[in-house]
Amino acid sequence: MQTDKTVSTGCRYREWTSLLLTAILCFSFIVYLYLYVDTTNITKAITFFKNIQGDPQFVGISGQSTLYPWKQRELIKNRTKPLLTLFTSWLDTEDKYLVHNITSVNWLALRPFVVPIVFTNEAAVGKVYARAGWLVLPVRVAAADGVPVLKYMYLDAMKQFESDFYTYVNSDILFTNTLVDTLIEILQNNQTFHNSAQSNSTSQHHTLIIGRRTNVFNITMEEGSSWSELTKVAKKKGELFRSDAEDYFITSSSYPWIDIPEVVIGRRAYDNWLVMNARKQKHQVIDASETILAVHQTTKDGNYEGMKKKTKEHNHNLLVTLYKNVQYSLGVTECAEYQTTINTGKISIIFRTNLATYCRIQ
Numbered sequence: 001m002q003t004d005k006t007v008s009t010g011c012r013y014r015e016w017t018s019l020l021l022t023a024i025l026c027f028s029f030i031v032y033l034y035l036y037v038d039t040t041n042i043t044k045a046i047t048f049f050k051n052i053q054g055d056p057q058f059v060g061i062s063g064q065s066t067l068y069p070w071k072q073r074e075l076i077k078n079r080t081k082p083l084l085t086l087f088t089s090w091l092d093t094e095d096k097y098l099v100h101n102i103t104s105v106n107w108l109a110l111r112p113f114v115v116p117i118v119f120t121n122e123a124a125v126g127k128v129y130a131r132a133g134w135l136v137l138p139v140r141v142a143a144a145d146g147v148p149v150l151k152y153m154y155l156d157a158m159k160q161f162e163s164d165f166y167t168y169v170n171s172d173i174l175f176t177n178t179l180v181d182t183l184i185e186i187l188q189n190n191q192t193f194h195n196s197a198q199s200n201s202t203s204q205h206h207t208l209i210i211g212r213r214t215n216v217f218n219i220t221m222e223e224g225s226s227w228s229e230l231t232k233v234a235k236k237k238g239e240l241f242r243s244d245a246e247d248y249f250i251t252s253s254s255y256p257w258i259d260i261p262e263v264v265i266g267r268r269a270y271d272n273w274l275v276m277n278a279r280k281q282k283h284q285v286i287d288a289s290e291t292i293l294a295v296h297q298t299t300k301d302g303n304y305e306g307m308k309k310k311t312k313e314h315n316h317n318l319l320v321t322l323y324k325n326v327q328y329s330l331g332v333t334e335c336a337e338y339q340t341t342i343n344t345g346k347i348s349i350i351f352r353t354n355l356a357t358y359c360r361i362q
């Protein structure tokens, strides 16, 4: 009996152990699977977080600016106004959702130095971007079948928000901290420039900063939301676009936009006219191509979207009516009298001593 009992107990015992073992195995397997899947996520999350917090070049999705602390301290000092009011406008189309979402994250990351604004009369766009942290203003004046007139965007932005600089930028352009770094330098340089009386004309108090863009195909959210990634893809896959295409027009707060003709955005000719006019008016025109990285999100629509529109000649026709003969070639980036340059990390503004002959204003 004893033996039987032992045997049967042993047997039961063995059954128990194997059951327990199976259970443990099963449990471990589930835990392992869970952990495996989860750790890949955790690793991703950690990398992501490390990027946001540790890498000063990184733009957080939260939109918090992570500029170099010394620069932040230096600039914030006792200032209350932002450096730049940055505005754009677009018509809501599904095939541009990703492009605009990337722009949204990219521009928000330049806060608090930069204030992004979208001009729109479309409630859906206004709602989404206001929630994301953009400011939203209505398009007050439009032409050419509903395209915003450039000057009123500037005038409205200047009236409603105080900053050192203002600029319209095409909605598919992405920036890095080089935008902020360059503007800080120009601002600081401006004081020395005017104190040393190099300029004795008041028109030199008006500044226009322009530059060339770099085209990059099929930018992803990951690339567009990180300054270091964006810099990397621009270097690897980017192509510096032609020097007669200007996508941003950064002007000082006193700039006489009131006198500019009613050209619209997104149609050719106005960019070169603006630069040419500024040169003729003897404003301080600065080509910042060398220090501001402006990446164009090129999609399947290519690099000449405005040329496919029915009203593509709106600006040219208007300018020719007003001024007859318009020499657009005087308004290419390399004709700017000043340029920014960078030397071992230090940005400076230099006078261009030998402009090309085609830059000469008769």
Ligand SMILES: *[C@@H]1O[C@H](CO)[C@@H](O)[C@H](O)[C@H]1NC(C)=O
Residues within 6 Å of the ligand: 077, 078
């Ligand atoms: C900032 O403002 C405070 C108080 O007005 C002043 O004491 C300080 O010197 C200012 N700092 C700079 C860098 O201007």
Ligand SMILES: *[C@@H]1O[C@H](CO)[C@@H](O)[C@H](O)[C@H]1NC(C)=O
Residues within 6 Å of the ligand: 097, 098, 101, 128
């Ligand atoms: C981008 O934004 C639009 C709305 O503006 C939204 O419907 C869409 O899902 C967003 N995401 C992507 C990746 O396009």
Ligand SMILES: *[C@@H]1O[C@H](CO)[C@@H](O)[C@H](O)[C@H]1NC(C)=O
Residues within 6 Å of the ligand: 198, 200, 201
């Ligand atoms: C203004 O500056 C130019 C050179 O930049 C100089 O030739 C001219 O004499 C100056 N005029 C006055 C009134 O100082």
Ligand SMILES: *[C@@H]1O[C@H](CO)[C@@H](O)[C@H](O)[C@H]1NC(C)=O
Residues within 6 Å of the ligand: 217, 218, 300
């Ligand atoms: C970009 O993506 C499109 C598909 O939307 C593809 O046809 C095209 O080849 C891509 N271009 C490059 C340069 O990767």
Ligand SMILES: *[C@@H]1O[C@H](CO)[C@@H](O)[C@H](O)[C@H]1NC(C)=O
Residues within 6 Å of the ligand: 164, 187, 190, 191, 194, 205, 206, 207, 252, 253, 254
């Ligand atoms: C540069 O200085 C002049 C003279 O003080 C001023 O009128 C102008 O607004 C300044 N420009 C910028 C961009 O601050």
